[in-house]
Amino acid sequence: MIQADIQRVTERIIERSRDTRRDYLAKIRRAHRPGVSRTQLSCGNLAHGFAASDPHDKAALAVDRAANFAIVSAYNDMLSAHQPFQDYPAQIKQAARELGAVAQFAGGVPAMCDGVTQGREGMELSLFSRDTIAMGAAVALSHDMFDGVLCLGVCDKIVPGLAIAALSFGHLPCVFVPAGPMESGLPNAEKGRIRQLYAEGKVGRDELLEAESQSYHSAGTCTFYGTANSNQMLMEILGMQLPGSSFVNPGTPLRLALTRAAVTHLNQLSPLSPDFMPLGEMIDEKSIVNAIVGLLATGGSTNHTIHLVAIARAAGVLIDWQDMAELSEVVPLLCRIYPNGLADVNHFHAAGGMALLIRELLDNGLLHEDVSTIAGKGLRHYCDEPFLDKDGEVQWRSGPLASLDSEIISSCSAPFSREGGxxxxxxxxxxxxxxxxxxxxxxxxxxxxxxxxxxxxxxxxxxxxxxxxxxxxxxxxxxxxxxxxxxxxxxxxxxxxxxxxxxxxxxxxxxxxxxxxxxxxxxxxxxxxxxxxxxxxxxxxxxxxxxxxxxxxxxxxxxxxxxxxxxxxxxxxxxxxxxxxxxxxxxxxxxxxxxxxxxxxx
Incomplete structure (x- = not known):
């Protein structure tokens, strides 16, 4: 049973969004057509769309019995969080072929790092990069060749930009495919201490660079709980990412298996499937409230007081800071992840991670369970965590029932704070x-x-x-x-x-x-x-x-x-x-x- 205050705010959002949500759903329903999208193209259009494909994919695209999935990626090899995406397109294409489908790399979008541009002129492009990414992804999808979308992005403005674009094409199903965090390096508290010493002139640039390099040291997302990792939490609690997939490290067998599984799930949601689920129908007012609750319960990034508003509006849902503040009064803080504690996201994942967090919030009436997700109807799917079976295939099992480290993940009966902060x-x-x-x-x-x-x-x-x-x-x-x-x-x-x-x-x-x-x-x-x-x-x-x-x-x-x-x-x-x-x-x-x-x- 959902808590009364959560339900009250939800109902207010539903009422406020009545007209905009109605118009949005009408728009995406007009855009949907039975069968595969490319049947609407002329022969000349279609020939351009698969001219460079290999013979297998070209043959599949020439008929209307195979789904075609767009890959939209924020890959670049300068930024640690996005470097792992280099190999994803080949993995995704192979997984699609094994399912009788096709995947095409539809387009790349820019990915800038606030960590590189902090305090520099380039940072003044950072927030605007979100909408640039949304527009770039829209251009990639505008060819109308596609029956589903795989979004490859991790960091600050990239995931919100991709989410806005995906919801603009909400007549298509969509799965977000993460890359995971780098392994733990120099503890974040020590990094912060050295930054302060540098600010006071007590250590030099060499010492500062050494500390920063020990903290940000390999491929993967930065391990502190900033906007990038808040993004990953949000995509999972929104049901747009596979259960337990957010914080699996890059380059591991489980990470590869989850990438392949993302394609399988998208195929199950495609217009050729009896379980067809377009993203715009899947994400609704209850989903957005769940996202706010997750942000509050984990002490997530304040940037999402901006980004979540924009993402919600892309789905015709109108939220504001008053909604967030009122939810904060009743959602307890359950996580201590740096900068709200000493642990990083790897420690959070090991202590029970998203499966435990979602179970605790569901069991205490703080999340709407009756939402649709890429894993099926109901958020309870996200109380499970992935593992590899003896054949190396990913399966899911029930996640922890209690925290494995109560200094990192607490419970609603003994929260770190009675409110979300x-x-x-x-x-x-x-x-x-x-x-x-x-x-x-x-x-x-x-x-x-x-x-x-x-x-x-x-x-x-x-x-x-x-x-x-x-x-x-x-x-x-x-x-x-x-x-x-x-x-x-x-x-x-x-x-x-x-x-x-x-x-x-x-x-x-x-x-x-x-x-x-x-x-x-x-x-x-x-x-x-x-x-x-x-x-x-x-x-x-x-x-x-x-x-x-x-x-x-x-x-x-x-x-x-x-x-x-x-x-x-x-x-x-x-x-x-x-x-x-x-x-x-x-x-x-x-x-x-x-x-x-x-x-x-x-």
Whole structure:
């Protein structure tokens, strides 16, 4: 039985989405035609579509009895998380042939790494890359040759972009195929300690690079629980990825078997199957609520307060930060994964992982069980975990009934926190979100004077000059999507962390984003309206007293007269270089953070 508060929020979302969901379903039902898609193509169209195929695949595509699956991949060999995808197309094509189907590499999409671009000009393309990926995937699928989609992506904007595209083609079934995390390296807490020492000038660049290299050391996703691994959790709890497939390491026999099994499951969902299940019918309001619950229960990335809104809208479902905040009040925090603890995602997986987490949430009425998934009807399939049988084939068995490490995964009867640790912050400065799961209670409430920054680099400069050794709230503005693409401000974390460790009460208020690894310093982020869009934050000056109360959800400047000042001028300087000029139209039309910071109009 679903808990009453979960049901209440769900029903509100259903009612709010009534018209948009109806229109979305009508759109995808119009797009669906019986049989394989390519029968609608002329002979000339079809000949172009299989001209380069090998003889076996060409013969299969020439008739209408074999499903054809699109592979859309974010492969590149610079980024560790996506490098394993190099071999996936060949594996997928072979698995499809063995099923009597065909798979074609339909298109590649860009995959940029926020870890590489942090603090650099390229980071100002990061959020916009999500919608670029969605559009690129749409172009790949626009050939109308396909009866299903295999999406290969892992990291921050790539999975949301692929999900938006897949839902736009929601008349087709879709399976997401992950690559898995790298094996554990230097503990994340030690990496964070060395970053702070570097910020203080106590270690040099050689020591810092050595620590970073020991942490990020091989193929696979970074092992901390940031946006990339939050993506993997979400795709699994949404039922778009195979049960237990998110956190299996690359290059292992089980990883290969799961990739092949993804093709088998897609084949079972194809229009030629009696179990045909298009993605747009599968993902509904209950699925989206389950995703929010999973995010809250695991202390996942704040970036998904933006991405989940955009993904949901692509399916005609309207959610907002109020929904997330109300769910956070009743969903307990069940996981301690860095930066909310010392464990990484490999430790989480070993302690019981997704199977245990989903079982615990289902058994306590915190997830909707009656949803459709690629594994079949009902989320209970996701309480199982994969293993290899004696023939090397993947099978599923019941996952753990209790945590194998209660310091990493707890229970609803003894949670790490009675709530999910995500707050909606409101007041005369606007609306923002704050992640409190890694912030100690004694740091969650403060009143302090503002120190205003219009550029994140100013924070480090004033820190190095010794001007920030005091209590203050850093207001970093003109960082929203209209101003400069809403880059992550992760490089602020070591500086503010050092000041907090020195005994000062510090916090961050910004219309920008923080990394999915934002941690111990309270940060009211995604402030909307942003400074460049009439936001009150543009009127603040140094010394204005600000109240940040993450317990009560209050964010305000104490003197209303401060808001009567004319807004500060925007200095700009983010329009040219590193490709930023190509995204000028995005900055002009992008929606607010709470609306998904999207240019797609969905």
């Amino acid at each position: 995500l707050r909606l912050m409101q007041g005369n400065l606007g609306r923002s979100v704050i992640k409190t799961s890694a912030v100690k209670p004694e740091y969650r409430v403060l009143r302090a004077p503002a120190v205003i920054f219009d550029d994140q680099n100013e924070v480090k400069a004033r820190f190095d000059a010794g001007e920030l050794d005091r209590d203050f709230i850093a207001v970093v503005r003109f960082q929203g999507p209209k101003a400069n693409g809403m880059p992550e401000l992760h490089k602020l974390t070591p500086v503010l962390g050092v000041l907090q460790d020195r005994g000062y009460k510090v916090a961050l208020v910004t219309d920008g984003r923080m990394s999915g690894a934002s941690g111990k310093v309270p940060a009211a982020i995604h402030l909307t309206p942003e400074a460049l869009d009439g936001g009150p934050i543009a009127s603040l000056r140094d010394g204005d007293m600000i109240e940040l109360d993450a317990e009560q959800g209050i964010l305000k400047v104490m003197d209303d007269a401060a808001l009567a000042r004319p807004p500060a001028d925007y200095a700009g300087g983010h329009e040219q270089g590193m490709g930023r000029e190509l995204f000028a139209s995005f900055r002009r039309v992008v929606s607010s953070a709470e609306s998904g910071a999207s240019v797609l109009g969905v």
